[in-house]
Amino acid sequence: MNSRNVIAAVLGVVVLLATGCGTEEPVTPGEVAVEVPRPAGAEELTEPPTAPPAADCGDPTASLRPGPLPAPNALPAGSTMAQIRASGKLVVGVDQNTYQFGFRNPFTGDVEGFDIDMAKQIARAIFGTENALQLRILTSSQRIPALREGEVDIVIRTMTINCERLQEVDFSSVYYLAGQRVLVKEASGIDGIDALGGKRVCATDGSTSLANIAEAPSKPIPVKVSDWTDCLVMLQQNQVDAISTDDTILAGLSAQDPFTKVVGEPIDDEPYGMAIPKGQTDFVRFVNAVIERMRTDGTWRDTYNYWLRDLLGPAPAPPVARYRD
Numbered sequence: 123m124n125s126r127n128v129i130a131a132v133l134g135v136v137v138l139l140a141t142g143c144g145t146e147e148p149v150t151p152g153e154v155a156v157e158v159p160r161p162a163g164a165e166e167l168t169e170p171p172t173a174p175p176a177a178d179c180g181d182p183t184a185s186l187r188p189g190p191l192p193a194p195n196a197l198p199a200g201s202t203m204a205q206i207r208a209s210g211k212l213v214v215g216v217d218q219n220t221y222q223f224g225f226r227n228p229f230t231g232d233v234e235g236f237d238i239d240m241a242k243q244i245a246r247a248i249f250g251t252e253n254a255l256q257l258r259i260l261t262s263s264q265r266i267p268a269l270r271e272g273e274v275d276i277v278i279r280t281m282t283i284n285c286e287r288l289q290e291v292d293f294s295s296v297y298y299l300a301g302q303r304v305l306v307k308e309a310s311g312i313d314g315i316d317a318l319g320g321k322r323v324c325a326t327d328g329s330t331s332l333a334n335i336a337e338a339p340s341k342p343i344p345v346k347v348s349d350w351t352d353c354l355v356m357l358q359q360n361q362v363d364a365i366s367t368d369d370t371i372l373a374g375l376s377a378q379d380p381f382t383k384v385v386g387e388p389i390d391d392e393p394y395g396m397a398i399p400k401g402q403t404d405f406v407r408f409v410n411a412v413i414e415r416m417r418t419d420g421t422w423r424d425t426y427n428y429w430l431r432d433l434l435g436p437a438p439a440p441p442v443a444r445y446r447d
């Protein structure tokens with residue numbers, strides 16, 4: 123059988139199946155109710171997702187002033203950086219589902235993006251090479267436990283700095299400033315969070331986005347999932363009406379589905395920091411020195427332009443760092 127015959131034969135079987143093997147059942151036009159499976163773990167929330175917000179901690183984005191940036195072979199003995207160097211690898215918690223920030227390139231199988239290039243810079247500062255970088259894929263909700271249990275040295279994963287998280291981890295200075303917005307199907311006519319009262323809005327478990335949806339005055343119904351791409355599947359299957367999270371993540375999802383669009387004004391600032399286990403002040407100062415160097419020597423802008431210009435427009439100035447001593 124040549125290939126055209128194979129295709130014809132397959133189509134024939136399909137037609138026979140569709141017509142009930144030749145019995146002339148009339149096909150009723152209209153919708154057929156089909157139970158579409160949800161992504162594993164997807165759940166509508168009836169309770170607010172987080173504990174009440176932490177006490178005001180002042181400006182959570184004020185990080186420790188940068189320390190010196192010694193050459194990789196001159197890291198102070200006994201420092202966190204020297205210990206990481208001695209271990210032979212820098213283990214960084216990242217995402218693999220956020221297009222252009224931390225995503226798996228389907229052609230190469232490599233995890234790439236803006237956050238991954240930030241991680242490469244930290245690895246270079248400690249080892250003089252990126253080869254010592256070891257990526258650990260984390261969902262939103264795995265970030266803080268991975269840091270607290272010592273499974274990663276640092277998390278660089280679209281992670282917002284806030285007072286609540288500062289009770290459990292430390293943060294670098296702000297290396298990217300995002301804002302939370304809404305993604306909808308273009309044809310829906312929905313124009314922002316205010317139009318989503320009583321409607322299902324998706325975000326990942328353990329994200330600030332989920333808490334912000336739950337707190338929105340219009341009272342949407344938050345739906346939590348593991349990964350941002352789960353939200354896109356649920357939107358495409360009409361299981362949610364919208365996705366709400368950082369403009370960065372939404373732009374990456376929208377690039378994968380031309381029938382969606384980002385709408386409304388930002389509902390919250392989402393300043394990204396690199397998260398570090400508590401008590402490693404030397405490492406926080408070291409990381410801040412690497413970020414400071416990227417801000418001033420053009421690395422930040424070049425990295426933005428490489429990954430984000432097509433998605434989010436021309437490079438803004440890098441976020442201005444705020445420090446406390």
Ligand code: GLU
Nearest residue numbers: 262280281282329330392
């Ligand atoms: N920036 C938000 C957060 O840190 C959402 C991003 C994410 O979950 O990766 O929770």
